[in-house]
Amino acid sequence: MLVDLHVHAIGHDDRKHNLDNLIPYLEKAKTMNIKEIGFADHDRYFDILNLNLYEDLQKLYPEIKINVGLEVDYFPDKIFEITKIINKFDFDYIIGSVHYIDEWMFDSDKQKQGFLEKDIDEVYKQYLSRIVGAAQTGLFPLIGHLDLIKIFGFKPTKNISETFLEAIKLIQKTGVVIELNTNGWYKPVNELYPSEELIKLCFNYNIPITLSSDAHQAEHVGRDVDKALNLAKKCGYKKIATFANKKVNFVNI
Ligand SMILES: [Zn+2]
Numbered sequence: 048m049l050v051d052l053h054v055h056a057i058g059h060d061d062r063k064h065n066l067d068n069l070i071p072y073l074e075k076a077k078t079m080n081i082k083e084i085g086f087a088d089h090d091r092y093f094d095i096l097n098l099n100l101y102e103d104l105q106k107l108y109p110e111i112k113i114n115v116g117l118e119v120d121y122f123p124d125k126i127f128e129i130t131k132i133i134n135k136f137d138f139d140y141i142i143g144s145v146h147y148i149d150e151w152m153f154d155s156d157k158q159k160q161g162f163l164e165k166d167i168d169e170v171y172k173q174y175l176s177r178i179v180g181a182a183q184t185g186l187f188p189l190i191g192h193l194d195l196i197k198i199f200g201f202k203p204t205k206n207i208s209e210t211f212l213e214a215i216k217l218i219q220k221t222g223v224v225i226e227l228n229t230n231g232w233y234k235p236v237n238e239l240y241p242s243e244e245l246i247k248l249c250f251n252y253n254i255p256i257t258l259s260s261d262a263h264q265a266e267h268v269g270r271d272v273d274k275a276l277n278l279a280k281k282c283g284y285k286k287i288a289t290f291a292n293k294k295v296n297f298v299n300i
């Protein structure tokens with residue numbers, strides 16, 4: 048079964064949040080054979096979202112389960128604010144993502160020079176400690192793009208597989224789901240998030256997975272999730288997680 052649980056309805060606030068703009072997402076999902084779709088816009092746009100639209104959308108497309116989520120920027124010192132925003136709506140699930148190390152939005156094209164100014168091994172360690180921190184809050188049933196830090200292709204100079212292993216062990220204890228986010232195939236790094244090596248590690252530590260495109264426009268809904276699913280199977284996975292009825296459910300793949 049194909050799902051896509053990480054879709055942005057308003058991209059980067061470049062269009063209105065209304066039914067006319069949502070319908071093409073569901074039309075695309077239908078053609079891509081997606082059975083469950085999750086809208087998870089960035090929390091920074093919360094105030095301009097009309098989350099009640101999804102009830103109307105669900106009535107128009109009863110054959111596809113629609114989940115309403117939010118992609119939240121994790122900052123270790125903003126738990127109070129994060130909790131407040133999460134509680135403003137009855138979300139089906141929340142994605143916890145790390146896009147920032149302190150003030151540095153490392154996945155922004157405009158700020159990528161930061162990778163050249165910093166110790167890359169240290170950057171990876173800081174990133175992973177935030178990912179673990181996000182998982183440990185218990186606020187995010189789903190963790191976004193596990194190794195986003197590789198987005199521009201800057202890789203550690205030393206072997207930091209121990210650091211990854213430690214992170215995976217700690218994540219496993221929290222029970223969160225991670226996503227196979229196909230957007231990485233369309234970034235300079237040209238790799239799935241996370242890498243095949245990490246997916247294997249996640250499988251060995253029983254970390255559940257789901258599938259997502261991180262589409263910021265309708266035409267990218269479901270993009271390559273079938274390819275990600277095949278990779279998951281190759282790495283040993285037999286099930287994927289979904290968030291129907293506000294809890295984690297597992298479906299055979
Ligand atoms: Zn993200």
Ligand SMILES: [Zn+2]
Nearest residue numbers: 053055118261
């Ligand atoms: Zn996203």
